[in-house]
Amino acid sequence: MTTPASVLIVGESLAGTTAARELRTLGYGGAITVIGAERHGPYSRPPLSKTVLKDPTADESLGLRLDDLGVDVARTTATGVDVDRRVVTAVDGSFAYDALIIATGAEARRIAVPGQRGELVLRTLDDARRLRARMADARSAIVLGAGFLGMEVAGACAARGVPVTVVDVDRPLERVLGGYLSAAITARARERGIRFHHARGLATLAGDPVSGVRLPDGTVLTADLVVTCAGESPCTGWLAGSGLADGLGVGIDHACSTGVPGVFAAGDVTYLRANEGSVPPRRAPFWANAVAQGRVAAASVLGLPAAGPPTDDFFWTEVAGLAIKVVGPLPVTGEPTARDGDPGAGRALLTWDRPDGRSTVVAYGLRKSVAALRALAS
Structure with a gap:
């Protein structure tokens, strides 16, 4: 595969910024352009509900830096794509690409x-x-x-x-x-x-x-x-008529390829196709998946094998002041197969063993590193 002379990333989402950084980490020295419609620039979204609602000082800690990567940022909104001509149109002009990464994320439903x-x-x-x-x-x-x-x-x-x-x-x-x-x-x-x-x-x-x-x-x-708080919808309106998106979003395989030459996708805008291990096809708009897919998409653009899969079974949330970390497939059902601690007391380590040999581990109110949880779930 020939290394592309230019890479266009549409979307300053976590997946988009991760892809840009991974391209440089993998040694790519070509032109990278990021189209971003967010007037604040790229920032991390999970803290919005976890800290920003409670603490105004958290506003200043959300930024996802791109200024150290030699990346051109176009502050505009994509309006269409011509996959035959390899051109993305936007409110303020058009952008040619050799390789395209779709990372426009999702919007609140x-x-x-x-x-x-x-x-x-x-x-x-x-x-x-x-x-x-x-x-x-x-x-x-x-x-x-x-x-x-x-x-x-x-x-x-x-x-x-x-x-x-x-x-x-x-x-x-x-x-x-x-x-x-x-x-x-x-x-x-x-x-x-x-x-x-x-x-x-x-x-x-x-x-x-x-x-x-x-x-x-x-x-x-x-x-x-x-x-x-009724979920989200993938931002695919600008892809109308391109054949890249459907009602679920942009379908990808394990290489984050859309199936259209030179076009890849990552993050909340995507879903893993049914023949790629997801039955039925299903979106999984979690932070860890956006990071994983950004890295995979970058490697695939360069024709390199990805360091890992395009999914990462980790997420965390906070409920009424209590942190919950989960590693492993979801959903879980029934009673845990192993329990250390008491959920009623707000501190427990819970494990669900699954028929396929995998496990889902939940740290409920416990300070456990993700690495430790991964080791328990493996």
Whole structure:
């Protein structure tokens, strides 16, 4: 494979910045251009819900540096791509490429009806600052969604003394962490003042501007602050007509190749195709996967073997002030096969052995390094 004379990365996401840095680490000396639409430049998103909502000083610690890499950054928005001509069009011009890495990430999924004003989400630094300011004056809050983000936002509300109710059809984190851990998480959250409402169907936003949540039975819950935490959607609109994206995002193989010559993808915009070990095909928009795929995409652009797979079964979250680290496949179900400690006391090391020989290890409120957890899960 001929080394490309130029590499174009669309997206200043964690995956995009990781790919740029990995290209240089692997010795690539050619031109790298990054198209980025984020006015703040590249930054890390996990701290938005974990620290920025609680601490204004955290805003300054999020940056992902590119200025030491000899990279050209175009502050604009991609609007299309011609894979035959190998050209990406943008609001402020067009960019030719020899190799392209798609890393445009995802955006918060919104559920407001057309024209309904005031929906609040958390995906960007501006979103986090807006929520933080609203929390300062709020006397009550509703979080729609009991997933990782929803529980972190609810925890931030509780930490600031704002009474908060979490609404979802599922119990907290049950879909990925199973009933055993969900019960422990729910109990801890309730002890810290977080309330839960189990909706028997999909809830919608009420008011214009939004002032509450309408439940399937017609009941309306109101609050000063209402936050939608209903997942995310891959940013693929600019790829319309290119054949690179579908409803799930951009499909990739284990080399982060899209199947189109010279085009690779990494991060939250992607999903691993079914014939690449994911059955059914499924998105996994976690921080560790974005890093892994950024590195794999960079190696593949240069025709080099990747140092590891395009997935990394590690993530961590914080619920009501308690850190939870997980290494291994998800979801987990049933009781753990091994337990050291007591989740009810907020400190436990839990292991789920799986039929395929792999294990999932959870450090629940324990200070355990990722390396130590990986060793236990291997």
